[in-house]
Amino acid sequence: MAYSLLVMKFGGTNMQDASAIRHSASLARRSVHEGIRVVVVVSAMAGVTNGLLKLADAAQAGDIAAANDEIAAMRTRHFTAAQELGASPDSATVREIREMHETLRQAVYGVYLLRELTLRSRDLIVAFGERLSAPLMALALEHSGLRAHHLTGGEAGILTDTHFGNAKPLAGTYERVKDRLSGVLSAGVTPVVAGFMGETDKGAITTLGRGGTDFSATIIGKALGADEVWAWKDVDGVMSADPRVVQDARNIEVLSYGEVMELAYFGAKVLHPLAVTPLQESGIPLRVKSAADPDFPGTLVQADALDDGRHPVKxxxxxxxxxxxxxxxxxxxxxxxxxxxxxxxxxxxxxxxxxxxxxxxxxxxxxxxxxxxxxxxxxxxxxxxxxxxxxxxxxxxxxxxxxxxxxxxxxxxxxxxxxxxxxxxxxxxxxxxxxxxxxxxxxxxxxxxxxxxxxxxxxxxxxxxxxxxx
Ligand SMILES: Nc1ncnc2c1ncn2[C@@H]1O[C@H](COP(=O)(O)OP(=O)(O)O)[C@@H](O)[C@H]1O
Ligand SMILES: N[C@@H](CC(=O)OP(=O)(O)O)C(=O)O
CATH class of the missing domain: 3.30.2130.10 (VC0802-like)
Structure with missing residues (x-):
């Protein structure tokens, strides 16, 4: 199929360090070089979301030293990645990362002073993971020869309700995302959106639930009428069982939206339970693909299930x-x-x-x-x-x-x-x-x-x- 627009999601494992980010950037660049417009949506570096949740709890419990140690370790990790991706110490990326860590430190100090961690403050803190990885991906894309521009979920137009920790997009989101990203794309620039997060109409940062970057990607896919949404993973695709538990788990070639929702709801960590919902009306397919084996077709998630009559259970x-x-x-x-x-x-x-x-x-x-x-x-x-x-x-x-x-x-x-x-x-x-x-x-x-x-x-x-x- 000749694609004209793809949304590509890269999860924590595919963003875990400079070399993983560089590889992810090369997967996006491959398609851009084929003349396809690509929107990149990224998760936090692996482990960062859990680290942020932990340090927020430490601050609430009064252990500001532990929280600050964790922030310092996180800052080193982001600086190291930026440096390995070619950013000089006085570059805009390094400055931005430094400023974000400073804002994070202040937010965490507020939690410590109040000994209060509301769902709203937790979202503000936890979304820093994605806000910090987006500039790193933009840097990698630029070093690979593309023009890139990074945005927070809110800047990309994702407007949500106020269910902090588990927010859902509001109806107006799709028009806003289209407005905000179309101009970037038509200028020949690859947008890099911080996944997992959105904002309320008052500008408060929200998160879409654990694993929510899949959901960000499909929201953007629907808004832009993408040909497909590709979720790059560290597995071949959606498999017959968690490959960490079942050794001979096999990749499933085709699944319906309904089947994937059931799987995700019942714990298959590979996709967010609501990820396919924005795609259901428009019938846009979602492909789960292996970053290690990019030519393997992975799993195609679409409206119709394919049944061979011999395997009622997939x-x-x-x-x-x-x-x-x-x-x-x-x-x-x-x-x-x-x-x-x-x-x-x-x-x-x-x-x-x-x-x-x-x-x-x-x-x-x-x-x-x-x-x-x-x-x-x-x-x-x-x-x-x-x-x-x-x-x-x-x-x-x-x-x-x-x-x-x-x-x-x-x-x-x-x-x-x-x-x-x-x-x-x-x-x-x-x-x-x-x-x-x-x-x-x-x-x-x-x-x-x-x-x-x-x-x-x-x-x-x-x-x-x-x-x-x-
Ligand atoms: N049925 C399944 N098919 C594929 N992966 C599964 C399944 N069930 C659980 N998993 C686990 O989900 C992980 C991928 O999800 P996740 O780590 O959230 O991806 P990412 O962060 O790359 O988006 C795999 O490493 C795998 O262990
Ligand atoms: N970083 C968030 C959002 C996300 O989707 O992450 P990942 O793509 O690594 O599962 C989380 O850990 O929940």
Whole structure:
């Protein structure tokens, strides 16, 4: 296909040091040299986002020395990369990096003085990772002979709601992004956008949730009507399981938007769960590609799934660190009002429910949530029900899911899952099947999740090459 416009996303691994950045820049340059206009969207250098979260917590806890040490180490890392990419000490890039670290230090000092870390201040701090890597990518592109211009997410036009930490683009975003980036592109300049971040209409910095640079790239892809969005990764593409867990995990050639969303929702870290949503209406494909093997086609994510009829399940994935919150009490849960008030309390707290089940005797409702949300869930539910209902947490759980559009209407898939788990002596705590029939998920003991993933991968022969589909 002859492309005219591509959006390319480079994640933390592809930005981790000068040589990775230089290689990423060369991947963008290859396409620009073929006459394709390219928008580059970058993540923070690997580990920087976690470092920023850690230092913000340290400042809130009163340990300003630890926070400053972390900032100093980060500054050295960015300066070293800039220098290795050819920036002189008095260059605009080095000056900008120095100024950003100074602003970061001041923001962190504010947290320390107040001993208060709001979601809003956390976003301001954590977005520095992407703001600092964008100039490095622009530098690498310029040294490779291109003209480049870096922008923050807000400068690129990404306007979001005020859900700090998990913000969503507002409708006006697409027009703004188009306005702001079209001029840069038509001047023959490659825009480099800091991913993961946007801003509110009042100019406060927001972030789009962990792994959010994928989402930034697809928002920009939709806004500009790109031919495709390419997410470069350190893996071949979206695979039948996490290759760190299953050795013979295989690349999946084609997945539908729906399948990828289910996979991402159920823990496949390879893409942000909402990444494909901007592409669904326009049908713009997303390609997940390997930076180490750029000519390998990777995974094409598009509107239609391709099913070979022999592999109803395409992938197995898991979410770790899950807690099951059990609400029990004889009879009380049979009253519709009581169940409604449980869900209303969850919704007020903006907690994501991974699974829900209610016993047929109506004496028990179980909710699976990320363990990091367990405390808030317990509080919300205890506040919502009367004292005769017992609200308890069972921690150390994992949720395993099988995903594939070929499961629809196919008999025996659930049986295959349960027997694979039974043979591995894995006890199932909860079961759920989405009405879309794109997935079946089970909650199980977290200590058994890797073994269970491997058993399920083998039982559904996910490591095998699928038959050709015409
Ligand atoms: N089904 C899967 N397919 C591919 N990678 C997966 C899958 N599940 C988990 N992963 C993990 O996701 C990682 C890639 O995601 P991530 O590190 O967020 O990418 P990046 O930061 O490069 O955008 C891989 O290294 C891999 O271990
Ligand atoms: N840096 C952010 C955003 C992101 O998308 O990163 P990555 O592309 O490395 O997964 C994070 O760690 O969440």
């Amino acid at each position: 992938a197995v994935t898991a979410i770790r660190n899950v807690s099951i919150i059990n609400v029990s009490g004889a009879g009380a849960l049979g009253v519709p009002d009581v169940v409604a008030s449980l869900f209303a309390a969850i919704a007020r707290e903006n907690i994501t429910l991974l699974m829900v089940s209610q016993s047929s005797s109506m004496s028990n409702v179980s909710l699976a949530v990320q363990s990091s949300d367990a405390e808030r869930t317990l509080g919300a539910l205890r506040g919502a029900v009367t004292a005769e209902l017992l609200v308890e947490e069972q921690s150390g759980v994992a949720v395993l899911a099988i995903v594939g559009s070929g499961m629809r209407g196919q008999r025996g898939v659930a049986a295959g899952l349960f027997s694979a788990l039974a043979q591995s002596e894995v006890n199932i705590l909860m079961i759920s099947q989405g009405s879309s029939e794109l997935n079946i998920s089970v909650a199980l003991d977290g200590a058994q999740v890797e073994e269970a993933t491997r058993a399920v991968h083998q039982a559904f022969r996910l490591g095998e090459q699928p038959a050709a589909v015409h």
